[in-house]
Amino acid sequence: AQRVTQPEKLLSVFKGAPVELKCNYSYSGSPELFWYVQYSRQRLQLLLRHISRESIKGFTADLNKGETSFHLKKPFAQEEDSAMYYCALRVSGGYQKVTFGTGTKLQVIP
């Protein structure tokens, strides 16, 4: 069975400091990894996906199959980045089940 682990419940950084939100996964096949974000009083929304290798709001994430990781990074944190971040894994075949991690709350201190 697939699993997504986010070891940090809370990550506090100062504005302008680099951010790295950790995500590790376990899955025997070839997964698709994603990051979702939930800002205060807003709905859960897709932030980025590994397959498109995109940078959204300055965030990037690289899939490391050797370390089974998909850490989310941003070189300079901004106050508006404060939110809950969820790492997620999608298993293809049949139906598309998405497995979420437990989430990390990012707090950017002004």
Next chain:
Amino acid sequence: ETGVTQSPTHLIKTRGQQVTLRCSSQSGHNTVSWYQQALGQGPQFIFQYYREEENGRGNFPPRFSGLQFPNYSSELNVNALELDDSALYLCASSLAGRETEAFFGQGTRLTVV
């Protein structure tokens, strides 16, 4: 703002009762997924409906059931409620095969006492 709406936003039920939660999909979306999010946890996949048929299920007992209607709106039914069913229930609609691009509703907060 997305077009996925859930009702009610909050409700309180007694252990042993039954509950029905509703979800109205984003226009044009034919797939609905339901998730349970317990406090401090990430969303957990309950099941998915595509064209009125359940086509995938997570690790939830049969007392969790659902329906999808011709207009792609959906219901989640939970029978014989237990205290551990207290959670935020999220509905997400998408096009088939694009579940990670789903639009989420604001959720229904269920409290079982």
